[in-house]
Amino acid sequence: MNLNALIDFTLVATNEGLGKASRASGIAKATLSRRIADLEEQLGVRLIERSARGLKLTEAGELLLARAEGPLAEVAEAMAAAKEGVSTPRGRLRVAAPVLFSQLAMGGIGAEFCAAYPDVTIEVISEDRVVDLVEEQFDVAIRINPSPDSSLVGRCFAKDRLVVVAAPGLPMPAPGAIRSVPGIVVSSFEPTHWTLDGGHLVLEPIPRLRFSSFLMIRDAAIAGGGAALIPQSMAWSQLANGELVQWGTVSGKEAELWVLHTSRRLAAPKVRAFVDFMCARYPDMSLVLQG
Template sequence: MDLLALADFNLVARHGGFGKAARQAGRPKATLSRRVSELEASLQLRLFERGGRALKLTQEGRALFERTGVLLTELEEAAAAIASGGENPRGTLRISAPLLFSQMAMGKLAAEFAKKYPQVRLEVTGEDRNVDMVEEAYDLVIRVNPKPDESLVGRAFLHDRLVVVGSPALARPDKGEPVPAVVRVSGERAVTWSLRSPTGPKSIAVDPILKLSSLPMIRDAVRAGVAAGQLPISLVSHDLAAGRLVHWGDIDAPDTTLWALYPSRRLLSARVSAFLEHLRLAFPEGTPDELAAYVAW
């Protein structure tokens, strides 16, 4: 098999079209098209569906891309490491991270990482969807309480927990009386909050008077005294310490855990290893207090 043609195929598949791939690589579109056609002829397989405006991988093309894209990247990284005289992190590192963690910590993390490793071009996307690492060419993803996935491995690096908080001016409800609550637009459907207590979980009935789309928005509304809210302790610990908010109790649920994940079949690149170590040094114990202290700057 022609490795150069295979590399051109991966380039087109990664960018989703001959035009985008040509612009990215600075090569003629016609050359890439010819090379991919030659690869298809040698394999006797159609790798792309070319009808319409969008260029889509066939089932065979997707399988080839998933199995060869990582290997070609590793070859490129090995050659770059040898050329640079060692395993110094270099090249592009693409990361997908949850929106809240991105807003709270990734700006500072990225800046500190860039100072340590100036030869790495770091790209971070903050979003709450589960990205396809192979198809979307991410090197590392950060996920909250991820489901088991045989294709991914990684490590937990940070823990958090949910608490119910309210303004000091907000009266706690009498037993059985619902409390005015700020909740998320999506995801939070409960009509009660179950809180931990020494004698077992106790419930607080809630009346969702306000629905907002992000946790920082909920925190700001709770600060304003309109209602109580359910929030990560790392997001409100400074408000609790300053007396701006009052802790009503911990939600009776498993802790929130952030994981850094990468494809299991891939040899760990120097830049991914460097970022994993960067996370470990930033949060050595992985506690909510460490996250709160890290973002208070």
């Protein structure tokens, strides 16, 4: 397949016409039309319907554009870097990150990364769902305890633990039998036990408050609403200043944060730089965040 013909097809498709594509690229309309016709002949399918009202992509054309547009942009970026003889990170970096981590950390991380790499602009989308990096055109994703995925590669840059905390005024139960305590829990909470420090203390939380955000759960615990199970990283400041006390660490529930990108794509300089930056930011793997 002629790569130039494929490039010209995406040029015409994204500009929605031969005239606009010609003006944008400086390539004659007749040349663009001939290359697209050659590409259609090679593939044996119609890619563009031509009429007096203009051009419209066929179903095959829509499919080819969706699959080719991203990879061609990456090839162009790689060729530009090779031509310049440099690997300076540049361009827009789209990052998908969990909501809580985004609220607590990504603002500072984004500013620091852009200061270190002034030719990069960052767009962070904070969602807790698992995004498709290729289909949704993300460069990297930050995920907590990601499931194995052969299409993704990356590195674990930090770890966190789940701890039970409460205000100093709430009496901590003594070890022994299962102890019931007033609980501040997530909205999706189902009856369970909190086993702390290898079974030294087992708690049965009785939900009094339910929230959809760990930030609200933490603040309710500070206000004396009950005991709460939250990531240690988001309570370190309150534990240090005495607003909260830690009753124990949940056994066998360590959270790992990974920065991932797809192995099917060229590892652009901006992606490699971001992965290295995230790992360097947490050299001891300790996730200490300020709320």
